Amino acid sequence: MTTVALSAYILMWPVVVAVVLFVISRAFFREWAEARRNGRGLI
Amino acid sequence: MDGVETAQFSAVVVVGLLVFFYGGTFLISTRIGKKDENADGYMTGGNNIGFGISAASMTATWIWASSMYASATSGYTYGISGPIHYGLWGALMILFIYPFGKRIRAVAPKAHTLAEVMYVRHGRSSQLMLAGSNIVGSLISLMSNFIAGGVLISLLSPFNFTQGVFAVAAGVLLYTLWSGFRASVLTDFVQVVAMLGAVAVIVPFIFFAAGFPAAFETGAGNLTPQQGDFFSSDAFMQQGAPYIAAVLAYAIGNQTIAQRLFAVKQSLIKPTFVTATIGYGAMVIGVGMLGVLALYLGFEPAGGDLNNLIPGMAAEYLPTALLAVFFIMIIGALSSTADSDLSALSSIMMADVYGQNVAGKEKADPRTMLLIGRITMVLATAAAVAFASLQLSILDLLVFVGALWGALVFPVLASFYWEKVTGRAFTTSVLVALAVFLPVRFGWISVDGPFGIVVDVLSVIGIGVVLGLMAFGFFGAGVAKIVGVLATLVSAPFAIGSLHEYATLCGSLVAYSVSTVICWAMSAGQKERFDFAVIAQRTGDFDDGSAARAARDDAGAAVPRQAADTGTGAPDRAGDARTGAPGRAGDADGEPEPAARK
Numbered sequence: 001m002t003t004v005a006l007s008a009y010i011l012m013w014p015v016v017v018a019v020v021l022f023v024i025s026r027a028f029f030r031e032w033a034e035a036r037r038n039g040r041g042l043i
Numbered sequence: 044m045d046g047v048e049t050a051q052f053s054a055v056v057v058v059g060l061l062v063f064f065y066g067g068t069f070l071i072s073t074r075i076g077k078k079d080e081n082a083d084g085y086m087t088g089g090n091n092i093g094f095g096i097s098a099a100s101m102t103a104t105w106i107w108a109s110s111m112y113a114s115a116t117s118g119y120t121y122g123i124s125g126p127i128h129y130g131l132w133g134a135l136m137i138l139f140i141y142p143f144g145k146r147i148r149a150v151a152p153k154a155h156t157l158a159e160v161m162y163v164r165h166g167r168s169s170q171l172m173l174a175g176s177n178i179v180g181s182l183i184s185l186m187s188n189f190i191a192g193g194v195l196i197s198l199l200s201p202f203n204f205t206q207g208v209f210a211v212a213a214g215v216l217l218y219t220l221w222s223g224f225r226a227s228v229l230t231d232f233v234q235v236v237a238m239l240g241a242v243a244v245i246v247p248f249i250f251f252a253a254g255f256p257a258a259f260e261t262g263a264g265n266l267t268p269q270q271g272d273f274f275s276s277d278a279f280m281q282q283g284a285p286y287i288a289a290v291l292a293y294a295i296g297n298q299t300i301a302q303r304l305f306a307v308k309q310s311l312i313k314p315t316f317v318t319a320t321i322g323y324g325a326m327v328i329g330v331g332m333l334g335v336l337a338l339y340l341g342f343e344p345a346g347g348d349l350n351n352l353i354p355g356m357a358a359e360y361l362p363t364a365l366l367a368v369f370f371i372m373i374i375g376a377l378s379s380t381a382d383s384d385l386s387a388l389s390s391i392m393m394a395d396v397y398g399q400n401v402a403g404k405e406k407a408d409p410r411t412m413l414l415i416g417r418i419t420m421v422l423a424t425a426a427a428v429a430f431a432s433l434q435l436s437i438l439d440l441l442v443f444v445g446a447l448w449g450a451l452v453f454p455v456l457a458s459f460y461w462e463k464v465t466g467r468a469f470t471t472s473v474l475v476a477l478a479v480f481l482p483v484r485f486g487w488i489s490v491d492g493p494f495g496i497v498v499d500v501l502s503v504i505g506i507g508v509v510l511g512l513m514a515f516g517f518f519g520a521g522v523a524k525i526v527g528v529l530a531t532l533v534s535a536p537f538a539i540g541s542l543h544e545y546a547t548l549c550g551s552l553v554a555y556s557v558s559t560v561i562c563w564a565m566s567a568g569q570k571e572r573f574d575f576a577v578i579a580q581r582t583g584d585f586d587d588g589s590a591a592r593a594a595r596d597d598a599g600a601a602v603p604r605q606a607a608d609t610g611t612g613a614p615d616r617a618g619d620a621r622t623g624a625p626g627r628a629g630d631a632d633g634e635p636e637p638a639a640r641k
Contacts, residue, residue, distance in 0.1 A: 007256040
């Protein structure tokens with residue numbers, strides 16, 4: 001592998017992690033807001 | 044750990060970080076705490092949890108401290124493909140089991156444990172096999188996570204290993220004890236944010252701080268040709284292949300996963316599992332890349348212990364603030380799995396031991412169940428702390444539990460799809476598979492002679508079983524049979540004669556193949572057919588049982604008595620047998636299944 005390819009290979013995982021973190025967090029806060037609107041518990 | 048204690052934090056800072064983390068999670072758990080907890084909520088959170096929490100919880104539970112250490116070790120040992128052969132296969136197993144998860148929820152929408160379903164399907168022996176394997180597996184996992192916490196704290200602070208173990212154990216128990224599974228999944232969200240956020244920052248930071256990408260060229264000489272090869276056969280045969288076989292078994296057999304499967308809203312199973320697949324894979328592979336960087340740098344872990352690799356890299360290249368973030372990341376990883384283990388253990392004792400085998404489902408008192416669940420958590424924590432000091436071989440114990448679950452995979456899955464599978468076939472196939480696994484895995488019989496060929500043939504069949512099961516979940520029985528047969532035929536010429544040299548891989552594969560062949564052979568000729576609708580009737584909520592109603596009556600709630608005759612309101616075709624009480628509807632050994640058969 002070239003240096004550029006190796007760098008991309010190493011650094012792509014933190015980027016994917018950040019995307020998943022965004023997706024999960026957005027869903028969580030939407031569910032939280034909806035639960036509060038409906039006056040029920042989150043779980 | 045002798046000689047490697049390098050205090051990076053003062054005692055005050057470490058205590059502050061632990062109070063911040065465990066105090067914070069405890070405060071969060073108090074937000075959902077109820078004075079009168081509900082037994083079903085304590086086990087599954089009401090079977091209606093949304094995508095955000097369930098995806099976070101599935102991701103956090105599947106990631107444990109050992110998975111990060113092992114992924115980095117794999118990168119350090121096998122080179123650039125090493126983390127892939129740890130993290131990718133572990134992640135894909137979450138993906139591969141979601142079709143099975145959908146089927147399991149369709150058959151048993153309100154169940155709490157897989158063992159509970161097996162009790163209805165086959166009777167006590169199958170239930171106890173699953174429950175017993177999970178008790179052992181969760182205790183080992185709990186112990187392993189406490190050990191990881193003790194090692195981390197002893198490495199990065201003036202505190203010793205024992206003090207670290209006690210601090211982590213007390214912290215996890217503090218926030219899990221009262222609300223059980225509900226606290227576990229809610230705090231999983233915070234823990235997953237800490238873990239994923241830390242990886243997103245720490246891996247790039249170390250990458251640049253350690254002098255990459257230039258170090259790829261200066262350190263290239265530190266890699267062997269196999270370590271520098273993305274398609275390394277060493278990495279696949281030594282790490283990837285055994286792991287594929289092992290984690291499929293873990294994903295199917297492990298109650299921590301099953302518990303989340305029963306908790307998530309049924310329509311959200313697929314997105315939850317897909318997100319957890321990507322989250323787990325990226326996180327664990329990302330951390331594993333620190334091992335690859337260490338290999339290029341020629342970094343030597345303290346004391347030659349590979350478990351010190353990640354903490355060592357962090358201590359070497361991270362500033363104090365990010366080292367604190369790293370500390371929280373590891374504590375979050377081990378705590379999220381430890382609280383899941385506590386919840387799994389308490390559910391098994393509540394539902395499988397007390398609910399099904401002691402009181403009987405209809406007579407089970409939810410208040411007693413809650414008490415049993417909490418006592419279980421305290422005792423399990425104490426046992427895990429005690430075992431942590433014994434320095435048992437965690438790897439050997441995990442291999443054994445993995446093989447037990449490997450032997451269970453086909454019988455368990457077949458029991459959800461194939462109405463011909465009997466309790467006798469289930470039990471016999473698992474026991475024989477274990478009897479064959481043990482001499483193969485631990486080399487009790489020489490594999491140099493004919494036994495080696497037998498092992499190879501069984502292992503090749505095992506390859507077909509593993510790949511066939513994966514295909515079955517997505518494409519059905521027809522495609523699965525083709526994939527299974529093709530996999531067996533294609534691998535046979537390469538594997539027979541040499542595969543027995545890989546004892547770990549062969550051990551898992553023979554467990555799969557033997558249990559599958561025997562279970563199939565004993566079930567195929569059966570005339571009796573199981574009615575899957577019975578499972579939903581017998582695995583309903585405990586808080587709807589007559590004991591729960593009596594308790595509510597005692598408390599002054601006006602509940603019509605006739606409701607007690609119909610339980611959850613589901614048609615009671617099996618009559619008294621729906622309680623699952625041994626001896627009522629079943630045969631002499633307490634097996635309830637005849638009542639469930641047409």
